[in-house]
Amino acid sequence: MSIEISNLNKAYKKHKILENLNLSIKEGSVFGLLGPNGAGKTTLVSILNFLIPKDNGIVKVFGFDLDKHANEIKSISSYVPQTYAFYPKLTTYENLEFFGALYGLKANELKKRIEYCIEATSLEKYINRQAHTYSGGLKRRLNIAIGLLNNPKILYLDEPTVGIDPQSRKYILNVIKNINKEKNTTIIYTSHYMEEVEYLCDEIAILDNSKIILQEKKDELIYKNSLIKIIFENNTTQEISIKEDYEQLVCLFYKIKQENLKIKHIDFGHKSLEDMFLNLTKQDLRD
Numbered sequence: 106m107s108i109e110i111s112n113l114n115k116a117y118k119k120h121k122i123l124e125n126l127n128l129s130i131k132e133g134s135v136f137g138l139l140g141p142n143g144a145g146k147t148t149l150v151s152i153l154n155f156l157i158p159k160d161n162g163i164v165k166v167f168g169f170d171l172d173k174h175a176n177e178i179k180s181i182s183s184y185v186p187q188t189y190a191f192y193p194k195l196t197t198y199e200n201l202e203f204f205g206a207l208y209g210l211k212a213n214e215l216k217k218r219i220e221y222c223i224e225a226t227s228l229e230k231y232i233n234r235q236a237h238t239y240s241g242g243l244k245r246r247l248n249i250a251i252g253l254l255n256n257p258k259i260l261y262l263d264e265p266t267v268g269i270d271p272q273s274r275k276y277i278l279n280v281i282k283n284i285n286k287e288k289n290t291t292i293i294y295t296s297h298y299m300e301e302v303e304y305l306c307d308e309i310a311i312l313d314n315s316k317i318i319l320q321e322k323k324d325e326l327i328y329k330n331s332l333i334k335i336i337f338e339n340n341t342t343q344e345i346s347i348k349e350d351y352e353q354l355v356c357l358f359y360k361i362k363q364e365n366l367k368i369k370h371i372d373f374g375h376k377s378l379e380d381m382f383l384n385l386t387k388q389d390l391r392d
């Protein structure tokens with residue numbers, strides 16, 4: 106396991122943000138952490154990255170205990186925050202040199218790491234341009250490039266595609282997929298873009314009311330929410346959830362046979378992740 110959390114608690118005064126939270130994340134997975142505004146996603150990721158302390162609970166990262174092995178955990182983790190975390194007056198190369206030096210990387214190794222980070226995020230053309238001149242998509246890619254400098258085994262990405270166009274978003278999602286595939290890096294990905302999470306992640310958890318209310322492999326989630334839509338020749342349609350309405354499905358096929366109903370088209374799909382999310386978390390605003 107890359108992350109094992111048991112009975113994690115965090116509160117601000119009397120406001121409980123995380124309450125007896127349990128979570129396990131497998132090594133090498135791309136893990137989507139979802140939740141409504143204010144659910145506690147950033148709080149959880151911040152605890153895992155030593156930005157804020159937990160109140161109590163046991164947290165292990167690659168077997169290292171958060172309370173006892175901070176240095177070991179920091180050396181294998183990297184956190185890419187929602188905000189831009191680079192110097193706008195520096196170029197890509199200068200930013201990477203600066204942050205690489207902070208990791209203590211020496212000349213030769215630093216050069217190699219910088220080359221890898223530039224290639225992984227396709228920033229070759231921009232290495233000598235000051236970061237403040239970049240588009241939103243390039244800035245996001247530079248943020249990720251900096252996050253790769255320490256060759257992390259676990260990479261936290263907090264809403265890395267906010268405020269950029271669909272082309273840049275797709276590009277960044279593929280960059281993330283490649284990092285995971287090439288290096289088996291565990292990716293913890295928070296986002297409000299459900300279609301992104303569906304495209305990228307192999308496992309999904311939803312945080313709400315200070316607890317994990319769902320954790321499921323994506324394929325399993327899709328299977329459980331499969332829908333069959335039958336359109337009849339008289340243009341009436343019937344949509345049936347295969348898992349929930351099994352009896353209804355059998356009755357329908359019985360009726361089709363008995364009444365010799367003519368089918369124009371059968372569609373097979375699944376509920377969108379957004380529908381599943383709203384179903385579970387309900388529609389009322391949190392913040």
Ligand SMILES: Nc1ncnc2c1ncn2[C@@H]1O[C@H](COP(=O)(O)OP(=O)(O)OP(=O)(O)O)[C@@H](O)[C@H]1O
Nearest residue numbers: 117120122140141142143144145146147148149297
């Ligand atoms: N320093 C703080 N003091 C008091 N309350 C805080 C503090 N930091 C966060 N909170 C509260 O903790 C809750 C969880 O916040 P957090 O930022 O972790 O949520 P989130 O799931 O990341 O939300 P979003 O999707 O909007 O980014 C919110 O209600 C927030 O107002």
